[in-house]
Amino acid sequence: xxxxxxxxxxxxxxxxxxxxxxxxxxxxxxxxxxxxxxxxxxxxxxxxxxxxxxxxxxxxxxxxxxxxxxxxxxxxxxxxxxxxxxxxxxxxxxxxxxxxxxxxxxxxxxxxxxxxxxxxxxxxxxxxxxxxxxxxxxxxxxxxxxxxxxxxxxxxxxxxxxxxxxxxxxxxxxxxx
Numbered sequence: 410x411x412x413x414x415x416x417x418x419x420x421x422x423x424x425x426x427x428x429x430x431x432x433x434x435x436x437x438x439x440x441x442x443x444x445x446x447x448x449x450x451x452x453x454x455x456x457x458x459x460x461x462x463x464x465x466x467x468x469x470x471x472x473x474x475x476x477x478x479x480x481x482x483x484x485x486x487x488x489x490x491x492x493x494x495x496x497x498x499x500x501x502x503x504x505x506x507x508x509x510x511x512x513x514x515x516x517x518x519x520x521x522x523x524x525x526x527x528x529x530x531x532x533x534x535x536x537x538x539x540x541x542x543x544x545x546x547x548x549x550x551x552x553x554x555x556x557x558x559x560x561x562x563x564x565x566x567x568x569x570x571x572x573x574x575x576x577x578x579x580x581x582x583x584x585x586x
Contacts, residue, residue: 449550453479464530488549521584529575531566540566
């Protein structure tokens, strides 16, 4: 008859132990956090550098590479950067590269990563182009933290003359060793 109280006590102890492991994170926070260190990367902890291979003429393809250097504690990137291109009268979101798959990437202090915005240059003054003045990006797990970049790489062509820009964003690439 003593088996039932011991089994019940063991089940209760296991339940309490599992409950104590709950970190209180839900939804995207838990999905984007690294279990080893518990944090998604935040813009405020990263140095940002921009390099560009600007498209020289309408119809040409250009690349804008954004390099991020972690200046804080170890953090994790899971997903794609979210990029918006803004003109005076409209903003359009940039989609991930077709067929690209995001890989989780953990950055230690001093670690670097980069992503690339690829675009097709539009014809200046054309209704089929977006006169981009600014690009803004956020990191997965920290959508409220945007970083703005001045866009000086020419107008961006619109898909089929519509609203969406002919642009895409890569996933995060490992840098260094």
